[in-house]
Amino acid sequence: DAGVIQSPRHEVTEMGQEVTLRCKPISGHDYLFWYRQTMMRGLELLIYFNNNVPIDDSGMPEDRFSAKMPNASFSTLKIQPSEPRDSAVYFCASSLSAGGGYNEQFFGPGTRLTVL
């Protein structure tokens, strides 16, 4: 398996523009997580999905952020309008709930977003 795939790897945009980050989870995984990583705040969980349904979006900073998962193999995180304080590395992770165990989360390589 190719692992969790994120695109783009780097995004530079100007304040006010719409930004869309994309994620393809590992095939067969039923949980998908979006995280944001900054020096100041560390790793923050933004939202997570189970079987394409949002379960907990309490970490989404404000209405400018939205996430969708239209099917089991694709999710997007959208910021509209973007602001300089949104600059961060955004990670997508997926995990499998079935079979008990500890539900390891597998992380993608991240998207480094810079908002000028």
Added chain:
Amino acid sequence: GNSVTQMEGPVTLSEEAFLTINCTYTATGYPSLFWYVQYPGEGLQLLLKATKADDKGSNKGFEATYRKETTSFHLEKGSVQVSDSAVYFCALRHSGTYKYIFGTGTRLKVLA
């Protein structure tokens, strides 16, 4: 609420030195505990885990023991290598949820 506290970094060591990165947690019940590692430019990857009290997780020479009495899960390695330079995250997952709570991360630098 549930939380994880890690020692502040960076931790700078010479090659072959002994490593300890402290991690303590606050949680009700019996969470599972994890150490994840993030190498430069990459996402996090699982290093080791422990799912119940007194369990010892180990991988690649790293070890951590789930200590319920001290609510700790300290990461140790007897002899670090330059290739161990990375950021290490302690995390917990409470039973009944698939949501992880991560610590702030500790950067390790190993000098040759």
